Amino acid sequence: MSVNERIILAKRPQGMPDESDFAFEEQPLPVPQAGEVLVRTVYLSVDPYMRGRMSDAKSYAKPYEVGQVIAGGAVGQVMESTDPTYREGDFVTGSWGWQRFAAVSTGTLRKVNPDLAPVSTALGVLGMTGLTAYFGLLDIGQPQAGETVVVSGGAGAVGMIVGQIAKIKGARVVGIAGSDEKTTYLTEELGFDAAINYRTDDLKAALVEACPEGVDVYFDNVGGDVSDQVLRLINKNARIPICGQIALYNLEKPDTGPRIQSLLLTNTALMKGFLVGDYASRYNEGLHELAEWLRDGKIKHAENVIDGFDKTLEAFLGLFTGENLGKQLVKVSEEQK
Amino acid sequence: MSVNERIILAKRPQGMPDESDFAFEEQPLPVPQAGEVLVRTVYLSVDPYMRGRMSDAKSYAKPYEVGQVIAGGAVGQVMESTDPTYREGDFVTGSWGWQRFAAVSTGTLRKVNPDLAPVSTALGVLGMTGLTAYFGLLDIGQPQAGETVVVSGGAGAVGMIVGQIAKIKGARVVGIAGSDEKTTYLTEELGFDAAINYRTDDLKAALVEACPEGVDVYFDNVGGDVSDQVLRLINKNARIPICGQIALYNLEKPDTGPRIQSLLLTNTALMKGFLVGDYASRYNEGLHELAEWLRDGKIKHAENVIDGFDKTLEAFLGLFTGENLGKQLVKVSEEQK
Incomplete structure (x- = not known):
C-alpha cells in the first residue's frame, strides 16, 4: 500500500x-x-x-x-x-x-x-453520463409526447439513458446499436419501441419501418453513415443534439458525406453540439430528477x-x-x- | 388593358x-x-x-x-x-x-x-427580405458587440441587410461575394469591415486574415465549398443560421463535402435552418425596427x-x-x- x-x-x-x-x-x-x-x-x-x-x-x-x-x-x-x-x-x-x-x-x-x-x-446514471443524456435530450432535443426520438449508440452509456428519458416523456423511441444482443436488450429490458442493428439490418429500410412518422429528435452519439441515414428522415422542426461522433474518433482521413445544410434548411431543423459542462449550473436539478427516476424504476x-x-x-x-x-x-x- | x-x-x-x-x-x-x-x-x-x-x-x-x-x-x-x-x-x-x-x-x-x-x-428591406435578415440574424445568430459575423451571399438581398444589422449590433462583419465590384460595394458603401471575393481570392487564407479572432456567427446563404471553409473557423458557441443554399439549388448530383458534426460538437455550436414564415407573429416588430434603421440611414x-x-x-x-x-x-x- x-x-x-x-x-x-x-x-x-x-x-x-x-x-x-x-x-x-x-x-x-x-x-x-x-x-x-x-x-x-x-x-x-x-x-x-x-x-x-x-x-x-x-x-x-x-x-x-x-x-x-x-x-x-x-x-x-x-x-x-x-x-x-x-x-x-x-x-x-x-x-x-x-x-x-x-x-x-x-x-x-x-x-x-x-x-x-x-x-x-x-x-x-447519477453522474456525467446521466447528466449528458438529461441535458442533451431535454434542453436541446425537447421531445414531446407522441414524437419519434432516434438515438444512435443506443446501447452505450448515454444512449440507454437518453432512450429511457424519452420514454418517460411519452415519445416513441428507436435505438440504433451494433449487435442483436444490444438491440434485444433495448427493446426487451429498457422498453425502447424499436431497435436497429446497423451492422446487419438494411439501415435505411429499417429506419423507415421503425419511424413511420419520421424523426423529430435525433440524439447523435456516433456520426458517420448512420447519421446520414437518420437525417434523411427528419421532420419539420426536428432537433438534433450532437453528443458524440464515435464513428469518427479514430479516423485518419477527413470525414466526408452528404452535406446536411439543405436538410436542416428545408426542415427548419436545429442541430447543436453540446458538452455536459455547459450545464454545470444545473447539475443538481438533473441529478435530483435522475435519482427519482432511478428510485421509481423508470430508469434502469x-x-x-x-x-x-x-x-x-x-x-x-x-x-x-x-x-x-x-x-x-x-x-x-x-x-x- | x-x-x-x-x-x-x-x-x-x-x-x-x-x-x-x-x-x-x-x-x-x-x-x-x-x-x-x-x-x-x-x-x-x-x-x-x-x-x-x-x-x-x-x-x-x-x-x-x-x-x-x-x-x-x-x-x-x-x-x-x-x-x-x-x-x-x-x-x-x-x-x-x-x-x-x-x-x-x-x-x-x-x-x-x-x-x-x-x-x-x-x-x-421592409418586406420578406429584410425580415429574413432580421430574424435569422437576431433570433438565431444573436451577434454580440465585438464578435465576428461572416455572411455568405453578402451582396445578395438578404446578405446586405444581415451585414448592416450586424454592424448596428457592434459586430465585426465580413461579407463573401462573387465579384470585386460587390466586395468593394460592401466595404465602401455598406461599411462591412472586410469582404472576400470567393471566385478570385484564396478563400481560406482570406478568411483567416479577415477573421483573426475566428467566426462567432456564420449567416449562410450559399452552402457548398464556401461554407466548408467558413465552418473551419468557427469559435466556441458559434451560431449558424442557414438561410439559403444557392450553391446547391441547381445541382443534379448529391452534394457531398466534409461532415460538419464534429465541428459543431467540438465548438458546441448551433446550426439552424429557418424560414421567415416561422416568425410571422413578429413581423410588425421587425418591420418597425427596420423602418427606423432605414429612416436613420443605418441601413441602405x-x-x-x-x-x-x-x-x-x-x-x-x-x-x-x-x-x-x-x-x-x-x-x-x-x-x-
Missing part, C-alpha cells in the same frame, strides 16, 4: 489506439497537502470522449499531455483527509482518472451517498464492470469495437464498509 | 433553369370577386428560393404546379376594389407573382405607405431594377450567375399618383 500505480499517455495514438500508446507506471503513494484528501480508487470510468483528448487537435477538452496520467471520472474512498468535511471512508467522485490512488483537492470532489444507490452510479442502469486495474486498457479499447453494453467501468478495489 | 400577361412554369427544370422551362401566356383581365381587388403589378420580385419551388422534391414551400403562374412577392396598385378598406390607387404588397394584373383576396395583402419609403422596399437599401415584364426571366436566371447586387426586382408598370 505504499506504492501507487497509474496509466499515462505514452504517445499520441494515430487512428485506433492500442496498448502501446499507454504505459503503466509505479510511483510512491501520494501525500495529501492542505485541502486535499488521499483517495483509493474503487471504480474508474472509460469513455469515448477520452480518445479526443489523446490527440492534440483543437477540441472541446484540453488534450492530455504525453507522460501524464489519463484523467477521467472515478469513484473512490477517502483514506486520509486534511479537510474536516471529508472523513476516512467517505465515498467521493472526481476526475483523478486512471490511477489506484490520488491526492485530490476537495474542491474538485463531490460526495457520494452509498445508501442512495450503488456508488458506481456516480459514474453513470446498465453497467459493464471489468474487474482489475490492469484491465483498464482492454475496457477502454473495447469501447471502439462495440463490445460494451451500457456504461463501461473498471473495478479497481473493493468498497470498504 | 383588357389582357393580362403572366409567366407559367412550362416544365420542371433539370439543373440550372433556362427560358424553355417557362412560358408567357395571355389571358383576359381577371375580374375581382367579393373580397378581392384587381391589382396592377408595379414591381415583382425574383428570388433564389423560387428555384426550390420549381422542383417537386420535398421542401419548405409547396412546389409550383406545372401550368400555373409563378407565385412570388409583388407590389402593385389597386385598380378596382370590392373591399371598402382598399381604394383605387392604394399600394399593396402580396404574393400574386409573375403577372401584370391579378385579382387578389385582400386577406393576403398588406398596404404599403408610399410616403414612408419607396414602395419597392416592401419587397426588400440596394436594389437592382430591371425594367419590363418581358425581362423577368432574365432577372431570375441572373440570380444564379451572380449578376445581381442587392435585391433583384422587375419594374412592370409605373407608379400612378
Whole structure:
C-alpha cells in the first residue's frame, strides 16, 4: 500500500489506439497537502470522449499531455483527509482518472451517498453520463409526447439513458446499436419501441419501418453513415443534439458525406453540439430528477464492470469495437464498509 | 388593358433553369370577386428560393404546379376594389407573382405607405427580405458587440441587410461575394469591415486574415465549398443560421463535402435552418425596427431594377450567375399618383 500505480499517455495514438500508446507506471503513494484528501480508487470510468483528448487537435477538452496520467471520472474512498468535511471512508467522485490512488483537492470532489444507490452510479446514471443524456435530450432535443426520438449508440452509456428519458416523456423511441444482443436488450429490458442493428439490418429500410412518422429528435452519439441515414428522415422542426461522433474518433482521413445544410434548411431543423459542462449550473436539478427516476424504476442502469486495474486498457479499447453494453467501468478495489 | 400577361412554369427544370422551362401566356383581365381587388403589378420580385419551388422534391414551400403562374412577392396598385378598406390607387404588397394584373383576396395583402419609403422596399428591406435578415440574424445568430459575423451571399438581398444589422449590433462583419465590384460595394458603401471575393481570392487564407479572432456567427446563404471553409473557423458557441443554399439549388448530383458534426460538437455550436414564415407573429416588430434603421440611414437599401415584364426571366436566371447586387426586382408598370 505504499506504492501507487497509474496509466499515462505514452504517445499520441494515430487512428485506433492500442496498448502501446499507454504505459503503466509505479510511483510512491501520494501525500495529501492542505485541502486535499488521499483517495483509493474503487471504480474508474472509460469513455469515448477520452480518445479526443489523446490527440492534440483543437477540441472541446484540453488534450492530455504525453507522460501524464489519463484523467477521467472515478469513484473512490477517502483514506486520509486534511479537510474536516471529508472523513476516512467517505465515498467521493472526481476526475483523478486512471490511477489506484490520488491526492485530490476537495474542491474538485463531490460526495457520494452509498445508501442512495450503488456508488458506481456516480459514474453513470447519477453522474456525467446521466447528466449528458438529461441535458442533451431535454434542453436541446425537447421531445414531446407522441414524437419519434432516434438515438444512435443506443446501447452505450448515454444512449440507454437518453432512450429511457424519452420514454418517460411519452415519445416513441428507436435505438440504433451494433449487435442483436444490444438491440434485444433495448427493446426487451429498457422498453425502447424499436431497435436497429446497423451492422446487419438494411439501415435505411429499417429506419423507415421503425419511424413511420419520421424523426423529430435525433440524439447523435456516433456520426458517420448512420447519421446520414437518420437525417434523411427528419421532420419539420426536428432537433438534433450532437453528443458524440464515435464513428469518427479514430479516423485518419477527413470525414466526408452528404452535406446536411439543405436538410436542416428545408426542415427548419436545429442541430447543436453540446458538452455536459455547459450545464454545470444545473447539475443538481438533473441529478435530483435522475435519482427519482432511478428510485421509481423508470430508469434502469446498465453497467459493464471489468474487474482489475490492469484491465483498464482492454475496457477502454473495447469501447471502439462495440463490445460494451451500457456504461463501461473498471473495478479497481473493493468498497470498504 | 383588357389582357393580362403572366409567366407559367412550362416544365420542371433539370439543373440550372433556362427560358424553355417557362412560358408567357395571355389571358383576359381577371375580374375581382367579393373580397378581392384587381391589382396592377408595379414591381415583382425574383428570388433564389423560387428555384426550390420549381422542383417537386420535398421542401419548405409547396412546389409550383406545372401550368400555373409563378407565385412570388409583388407590389402593385389597386385598380378596382370590392373591399371598402382598399381604394383605387392604394399600394399593396402580396404574393400574386409573375403577372401584370391579378385579382387578389385582400386577406393576403398588406398596404404599403408610399410616403414612408419607396414602395419597392416592401419587397426588400421592409418586406420578406429584410425580415429574413432580421430574424435569422437576431433570433438565431444573436451577434454580440465585438464578435465576428461572416455572411455568405453578402451582396445578395438578404446578405446586405444581415451585414448592416450586424454592424448596428457592434459586430465585426465580413461579407463573401462573387465579384470585386460587390466586395468593394460592401466595404465602401455598406461599411462591412472586410469582404472576400470567393471566385478570385484564396478563400481560406482570406478568411483567416479577415477573421483573426475566428467566426462567432456564420449567416449562410450559399452552402457548398464556401461554407466548408467558413465552418473551419468557427469559435466556441458559434451560431449558424442557414438561410439559403444557392450553391446547391441547381445541382443534379448529391452534394457531398466534409461532415460538419464534429465541428459543431467540438465548438458546441448551433446550426439552424429557418424560414421567415416561422416568425410571422413578429413581423410588425421587425418591420418597425427596420423602418427606423432605414429612416436613420443605418441601413441602405440596394436594389437592382430591371425594367419590363418581358425581362423577368432574365432577372431570375441572373440570380444564379451572380449578376445581381442587392435585391433583384422587375419594374412592370409605373407608379400612378
